[in-house]
Amino acid sequence: MDAGGSKSRGRRGLSAILLALACVATSPAPAKPTLGRTVAELARDVTRAEDVRAVKNLQRTYAHYSQFGLWREMANLFADDATFTFAKNVVKGRAAIASHLIAQEGGGQEGLRPGAVHTQFIDVPLINLSVDGRTAKGRWHGLFFLGDGKGAATITGGIYENDYVKDRGVWKIAALHFTPQYSGPYETGWVNWGGGDLPIVPYHFTPDSAGVPIPLASGPAPRTSATLGSLYARIAALNDEDKVRNLQSAYGYYLDRKMWDDAVDLFAGGAVMEIGGIGIYQGPAGVRRALERMGPAGLKHGQLNDHPMFDTIVRIAPGGHEAHVRGLQLGMLGEADRGEAWWEVSVFDNRFVKEDGLWKVREMRVFPLFKTDYYKGWGKDRIVESAPSGTLAPDRAVPEADTGMQDRLIPAFLGANPVTGKAVALPPGFKLVATAALTGAIPAAAPPASSDLADAFRRLAVSTAYDGVENVSAAYEDYLDDFNSPKFSALVAKNGFKVSAFAGYYVGRERVTKAGLLVWGDPPTMRAGISYHWRVQPVINVAADGRSANMRVRLFQPRTFKTVAKPNAFYGAGFHSGMYHDQMVLEDGIWKFWNLSLDEPYMISPDWKGGWSAAKEPTAGNTPRPSPLMAKYPPDIPIKALGKRMEHFRGGTGDPIEWPGILPMWFEYTNPVSGRVPEHFTPVCVPCDYAPYLRLTEHGYLQPPNGPQKADGQ
Numbered sequence: 001m002d003a004g005g006s007k008s009r010g011r012r013g014l015s016a017i018l019l020a021l022a023c024v025a026t027s028p029a030p031a032k033p034t035l036g037r038t039v040a041e042l043a044r045d046v047t048r049a050e051d052v053r054a055v056k057n058l059q060r061t062y063a064h065y066s067q068f069g070l071w072r073e074m075a076n077l078f079a080d081d082a083t084f085t086f087a088k089n090v091v092k093g094r095a096a097i098a099s100h101l102i103a104q105e106g107g108g109q110e111g112l113r114p115g116a117v118h119t120q121f122i123d124v125p126l127i128n129l130s131v132d133g134r135t136a137k138g139r140w141h142g143l144f145f146l147g148d149g150k151g152a153a154t155i156t157g158g159i160y161e162n163d164y165v166k167d168r169g170v171w172k173i174a175a176l177h178f179t180p181q182y183s184g185p186y187e188t189g190w191v192n193w194g195g196g197d198l199p200i201v202p203y204h205f206t207p208d209s210a211g212v213p214i215p216l217a218s219g220p221a222p223r224t225s226a227t228l229g230s231l232y233a234r235i236a237a238l239n240d241e242d243k244v245r246n247l248q249s250a251y252g253y254y255l256d257r258k259m260w261d262d263a264v265d266l267f268a269g270g271a272v273m274e275i276g277g278i279g280i281y282q283g284p285a286g287v288r289r290a291l292e293r294m295g296p297a298g299l300k301h302g303q304l305n306d307h308p309m310f311d312t313i314v315r316i317a318p319g320g321h322e323a324h325v326r327g328l329q330l331g332m333l334g335e336a337d338r339g340e341a342w343w344e345v346s347v348f349d350n351r352f353v354k355e356d357g358l359w360k361v362r363e364m365r366v367f368p369l370f371k372t373d374y375y376k377g378w379g380k381d382r383i384v385e386s387a388p389s390g391t392l393a394p395d396r397a398v399p400e401a402d403t404g405m406q407d408r409l410i411p412a413f414l415g416a417n418p419v420t421g422k423a424v425a426l427p428p429g430f431k432l433v434a435t436a437a438l439t440g441a442i443p444a445a446a447p448p449a450s451s452d453l454a455d456a457f458r459r460l461a462v463s464t465a466y467d468g469v470e471n472v473s474a475a476y477e478d479y480l481d482d483f484n485s486p487k488f489s490a491l492v493a494k495n496g497f498k499v500s501a502f503a504g505y506y507v508g509r510e511r512v513t514k515a516g517l518l519v520w521g522d523p524p525t526m527r528a529g530i531s532y533h534w535r536v537q538p539v540i541n542v543a544a545d546g547r548s549a550n551m552r553v554r555l556f557q558p559r560t561f562k563t564v565a566k567p568n569a570f571y572g573a574g575f576h577s578g579m580y581h582d583q584m585v586l587e588d589g590i591w592k593f594w595n596l597s598l599d600e601p602y603m604i605s606p607d608w609k610g611g612w613s614a615a616k617e618p619t620a621g622n623t624p625r626p627s628p629l630m631a632k633y634p635p636d637i638p639i640k641a642l643g644k645r646m647e648h649f650r651g652g653t654g655d656p657i658e659w660p661g662i663l664p665m666w667f668e669y670t671n672p673v674s675g676r677v678p679e680h681f682t683p684v685c686v687p688c689d690y691a692p693y694l695r696l697t698e699h700g701y702l703q704p705p706n707g708p709q710k711a712d713g714q
Helices: 003-022 039-066 071-075 094-105 228-256 260-265 283-294 453-481 485-489 509-520 639-646
Strands: 078-086 089-092 116-129 135-148 153-167 170-185 267-275 279-282 303-306 309-316 322-335 340-355 358-373 409-411 431-433 492-500 504-507 534-542 548-560 574-587 590-604
Touching: 039 071, 039 116, 039 135, 039 153, 039 170, 039 228, 039 309, 039 322, 039 453, 071 094, 078 094, 089 094, 116 309, 116 322, 116 358, 116 453, 116 534, 135 170, 135 453, 170 548, 228 260, 228 303, 228 309, 228 322, 228 340, 228 358, 228 453, 228 534, 260 267, 260 283, 267 283, 279 283, 303 590, 309 534, 322 358, 340 409, 358 409, 453 485, 453 534, 453 548, 453 574, 453 590, 485 492, 485 509, 492 509, 492 574, 504 509, 504 639, 548 590
Parallel strands: 078 170, 267 358, 409 431, 492 590
Antiparallel strands: 078 089, 116 135, 135 153, 153 170, 267 279, 303 322, 309 322, 322 340, 340 358, 492 504, 534 548, 548 574, 574 590
């Protein structure tokens, strides 16, 4: 099929998504009409939308600098009078923060020592802009992989509640407040911080404010010299950022499942892939060979190839035909049938191109920082891979400019320090790589323009929806982690529905709340253990009117307890994983879940010592039981009513597949470039095909009749 055919297929796939989204919307109050709105109001609203993105990228940049021990550059992200709080230790002033980071984190020197590790995954953003637009608050989750380069390695995790300030047009960190919740040496695994029960970290948000990251501005819009054309171009950049971010995330999911056909579909015809220390692979055939270094297509029993992505920053070049993407990638790899497991931490530094209206990967450059045997850890083991020979050999060596000691190479940042505006200063011995493009220049294009003010407001609403959806997603994680059923239920639309794991769907906020209370009890003030529900690497497809959205997001699930392991292994050091398939709606001006669906578990760690590769196939009679809710509070739509979609999930109609078996991974979208339909495809919400009463009426979605219903044909 020619490029035009691929373009057509991709657009047909998107049209199907938007059609499904159109069927999702409830009947919220109408959006503020554009009639009578002015260019000045548009300019103000565009700036406020850009400000939320700037705050997110500021914190992500902090994580990027941390990975290489760029302590002064990290400190330069703070305001002059900022505070830095870790647990009960407080440092005041930017200069003092720099000194603290150098002394406490860097051992007295700028830059990491050889062999040292300081990777901070900081993600799950929940950002709220102030009414006046001059300050913002943000909540993040942090997971730190640390090592001193002398054999010691630790893991620490917790929650950030930060303040940000806009100072002379530049966003800065006004107060960084990290509450550690677990920590421990790699060899034995982590435990709760302090060894006891864990308190609730106060929220800066409510269930309603989480769904409004950008509140309505007060007073008249300030006068502006911006033109509608210039504002339209800035809105287009926001829209393109969302599409590129989606494409990067989608690639990661194809990588997880070794879906090589779909992964290669995302690349432009002249694309290249560079693997640091290995070589460069040219064109679609070369990209396919690079991917097959991980094995043939498809996961086999006991194989884990997870590559969750964190802290992704996207920059759209002027004209909107070129984009650059940088982020952190965690490899969680294994062969459970052989008892083998590995960690891998990398930086991706990619270049995208827009061809015929579709974004594609032009250059994918992945630089591994370290790979290690799970059973030894990064403090004691490093695996250095060499270029393969034969059919999987690269087409050419990496450029001389990209060579050097692996942990002395820093993949190029996406521009200057966002606060100082100056180029990032490197410590002695470090070297920037990926500074020059591997492929030719992308022809400059005139920025998109329009004279339609109403269309400009509509397009802006599509991107502000992206941030609203991401906020509500993060709020759900925080409330669920804290066992606060009333608050996480308040994130669900009035007539929305939510799955309860291994039981089924409850329809309506009242029933969602009661089911949650039966599972988790009343909200506690202290917890002996926490099963975190990081919701990362989103693919968010927003409807054209900006009032509903489909969201696919990864469940990344570290767990903690007062000891390394609890007898039932539900808590304790280790990781689980899954996938959410959600729909969101704008209800009364606030973003809410219309449907919250979860597939799990894809992978579990029975204990810390053995990790994910210690899992064994469940024996007969030892299969985990369905949820006790089935007996004491039956769902409106039981999992058994969902047929093939949930056949092999616990509580479904078929034999459940438990890790190290490979549970099917379902998709609610087609390939964003080629339109390729995945093997497991759910084009609408999970239960919609099976519950005919979930239909749209003029009054919103109907509540189900009393008791569960059978699906059509059941």
